[in-house]
Amino acid sequence: ELKVEQNPLFLSMQEGKNYTIYCNYSTTSDRLYWYRQDPGKSLESLFVLLSNGAVKQEGRLMASLDTKARLSTLHITAAVHDLSATYFCAGSPSNTGKLIFGQGTTLQVKP
Amino acid sequence: ETGVTQTPRHLVMGMTNKKSLKCEQHLGHNAMYWYKQSAKKPLELMFVYSLEERVENNSVPSRFSPECPNSSHLFLHLHTLQPEDSALYLCASSQDLARVSRKDTQYFGPGTRLTVL
Numbered sequence: 133e134l135k136v137e138q139n140p141l142f143l144s145m146q147e148g149k150n151y152t153i154y155c156n157y158s159t160t161s162d163r164l165y166w167y168r169q170d171p172g173k174s175l176e177s178l179f180v181l182l183s184n185g186a187v188k189q190e191g192r193l194m195a196s197l198d199t200k201a202r203l204s205t206l207h208i209t210a211a212v213h214d215l216s217a218t219y220f221c222a223g224s225p226s227n228t229g230k231l232i233f234g235q236g237t238t239l240q241v242k243p
Numbered sequence: 244e245t246g247v248t249q250t251p252r253h254l255v256m257g258m259t260n261k262k263s264l265k266c267e268q269h270l271g272h273n274a275m276y277w278y279k280q281s282a283k284k285p286l287e288l289m290f291v292y293s294l295e296e297r298v299e300n301n302s303v304p305s306r307f308s309p310e311c312p313n314s315s316h317l318f319l320h321l322h323t324l325q326p327e328d329s330a331l332y333l334c335a336s337s338q339d340l341a342r343v344s345r346k347d348t349q350y351f352g353p354g355t356r357l358t359v360l
Contacts (some may be wrong), residue, residue: 175351227275229340233286
């Protein structure tokens with residue numbers, strides 16, 4: 133059974149700093165997803181990582197996938213307040229289309 | 244309307260009430276999902292429908308009853324709920340259940356915030 137764990141669960145950082153959120157998963161996953169959720173809002177898709185070594189970047193966020201280590205990272209570069217949100221990673225057991233979510237990492241960027 | 248819509252956005256009900264949550268997707272997708280998001284737990288998948296057929300029931304109590312009359316609509320019928328069922332219920336859709344050959348993701352609706360008294 134696929135399990136997904138994120139750390140840290142809460143992250144408070146200053147604007148302009150860099151940081152990384154880690155997502156470990158327990159068994160084979162077809163792909164790895166990253167979502168963002170603002171308070172009181174729904175989930176917004178950020179990245180889908182399909183293969184080992186995949187790296188995707190959008191603005192100040194960069195996601196990568198290491199399938200051998202069963203690890204994905206979401207790197208934040210020069211954080212700004214607008215990035216404050218909860219970030220979820222999710223794995224997908226083979227050929228099921230199901231998403232198994234991590235606990236979420238709440239990011240607070242302070243001016 | 245575009246994307247995935249859910250109604251109502253907020254719902255307060257007693258334990259003896261019967262209510263229904265509605266989800267509609269305007270994306271032409273074939274798969275739809277119900278998730279439960281509680282305050283201190285990860286998002287939990289409840290049900291999966293593909294081409295109007297239920298393909299997953301993730302050990303959900305029978306007081307939750309899904310219905311998918313067509314590929315654009317998904318309902319969650321609620322009856323005799325418990326206070327611990329209070330949560331945000333999210334609907335999502337995707338093109339198909341599994342598309343490894345290209346980027347695919349699930350698109351989420353805004354959710355229904357359910358409070359059971």
